[in-house]
């Protein structure tokens with residue numbers, strides 16, 4: 046038997062979540078955002094599982110896009126941060142990667158691109174507008190002029206997408222999403238008052254907006270985290286609660302001991318037993334992707350029962366108070382997040398305990414922990 050630490054990836058659940066994204070907005074097209082190794086789920090395997098459900102994948106950089114091409118995936122791919130150099134524009138055009146245009150420099154580089162008619166494909170672009178996130182994108186007041194410059198360029202494809210990104214869509218009470226939406230519409234009105242020889246498609250929604258802000262659903266939606274079954278919302282939500290968890294992070298009990306009250310557990314002796322306690326040692330640690338900041342009390346599912354983590358997280362092990370599980374045995378299963386619908390611990394709950402977000406926990410899973418794909 047090998048060390049029991051494992052990451053199980055349920056590709057059936059992934060497809061279910063992607064179908065939900067498609068069904069929520071049946072007239073839209075879905076760009077499945079699979080940057081950061083598909084949020085830690087394995088980009089190639091995830092792309093293969095979603096190939097027949099979406100027309101485009103979104104990634105953060107050309108290296109991520111080329112990894113998919115080298116694995117034989119021929120679906121169009123979008124580079125969400127655009128091209129970082131002239132070489133990348135060239136490579137993108139020849140590999141059917143569309144490019145975000147996120148600032149004036151990228152726009153200029155694209156317009157100035159030395160285009161070789163015989164050997165190159167036309168470039169597909171997404172013009173990004175900064176409606177308040179203040180991270181990437183051109184100003185809404187320059188939407189119309191930038192659009193026309195790109196549209197007039199003979200080596201750019203004539204179906205340009207105009208996109209923006211929301212800062213607060215995961216907070217359904219926050220008016221800022223509507224404010225960003227208004228700013229975007231204002232830019233579109235300026236554009237609409239001029240004659241368009243090119244077609245314009247719009248893209249606004251990430252997972253939170255697609256699930257929770259129906260007016261932001263447009264020609265293209267860009268869900269990421271929801272594909273992996275993690276709700277973007279803190280509270281229960283009618284649509285988000287239909288998502289199925291894709292990743293199960295699990296290991297097993299490798300040691301058991303009984304300690305008297307007053308004994309401490311783990312590095313820095315941060316936890317002291319208040320009663321006769323049974324401590325289960327589970328073979329998982331921060332070296333496997335379990336968050337080092339998970340405090341005492343963070344739930345761990347042992348044989349389907351929630352038990353509290355006690356003491357510090359080590360590199361390869363955690364300690365759990367299993368006093369209330371009298372039948373626990375060596376080798377019993379411990380689930381850190383995920384599981385089955387009957388006994389399930391959400392990655393959001395663990396992330397909350399550890400003072401982080403599900404996105405971070407999922408994307409930084411290390412190579413050491415073996416992944417197994419189901420379905």
Ligand SMILES: *Cc1c(COP(=O)(O)O)cnc(C)c1O
Nearest residue numbers: 078125210251252267268269270
């Ligand atoms: C990462 C990203 C997304 C996906 O966001 P989720 O919150 O994971 O749905 C969408 N659009 C852009 C521009 C992104 O960078």
